[in-house]
Amino acid sequence: MSTLKPDEVPHHLTASYATGFGEEGRAWIAGLPTLAANMLERWVLERDGPARAGEASLVLPVLCPDGTPAVLRLQMPRQETTAALIGLRTWNGRGMVRLLDHDPMSSSMLLERLDGARTLASINDDDVAMSTLAELHTRLVAVPAPQGLRGLGDIASEMLEQVPQALKRLADPADRRLLRSWASAVAELTGEPGDRMLHWDLHYGNVLAARREPWVAIDPEPLAGDPGFDLWPALESRWDDVVAKGDTLRIVRRRFDLLTDALGLDRARATGWTLGRLLQNSLWDIDDGESRLARSSVAIAESLLNRRPPPNGR
DSSP: OOOOOGGGSOHHHHHHHHHHHHHHHHHHHHTHHHHHHHHHHHTTOEEOSOOEEOSSOEEEEEEOTTSOEEEEEEOOOSHHHHHHHHHHHHHTTSSBOOEEEEETTTTEEEEEOOEEEEEGGGOOOHHHHHHHHHHHHHHHHTSBOOTTSOBHHHHHHHHHHHHHHHHHTOOOHHHHHHHHHHHHHHHTTTTOOOOEEEOSOOSGGGEEEOSSSSEEEOOOOOEEEOGGGGOHHHHTTTHHHHHHTTOHHHHHHHHHHHHHHHHTOOHHHHHHHHHHHHHHHHHHHHHTTOOSOOHHHHHHHHHHHSSOOOTTOO
């Protein structure tokens, strides 16, 4: 059984943990080889390829004792990983990657193996890709949120409390006006935050090809709330390509219409919650030292707010 060597841990994962978690993050990275060895031994797994990583986890392709391909996902225990486990168990493979086993102490997960080289971003026709994502999204939010997940109502209230300080750190008066308007939209919706289980990060890169069905979602960060709050990652998918086409407003509107039609959402309400998601992202950026709103966020807001009502009134 091949173990994990320290030099196999990707540098971007090491940097992400050092930046995000300081000494605790560096200590967790240093302990990764031992954690990997323990989990490989516990589940009698054989490594079956090189290590990969995102910003929050290390993934090892493995073979189970019966030869079934799987992946061992290792991440530091925190609120997000606890929520992911709740979501994976609740979805139970319905439109979502299957959880085969997990270790509650370390938050390690044994997951079914998907085709990591084929994401929805590989589909050139944006309408086809977005319609596929929308259909998958519909299946995911059909599930009511179980106990134990954070609620959108609490998140929205926390965001509104942060707005006054954030406004002081924006350099452009136009950005300040936008941030205030997004906060106002959220304030109107906080009384009805919704009760669906949201993925929170469903974009083209988080949908992989699978054998048991064409496409399956991965990397959920579940919370309970209104599906309108879950649209932004899809709207910003493959953003550089959207900008390069020179028709940003039309493409965003088209994506928004495909999503809201598939999900059966009221467009005015979905617009409000999408502005709430732009508010959340902006507050995070400002907290990280940014003094301007992201141009993509400004473009998405403009796309949704400066449009004629569709014929059906939704």
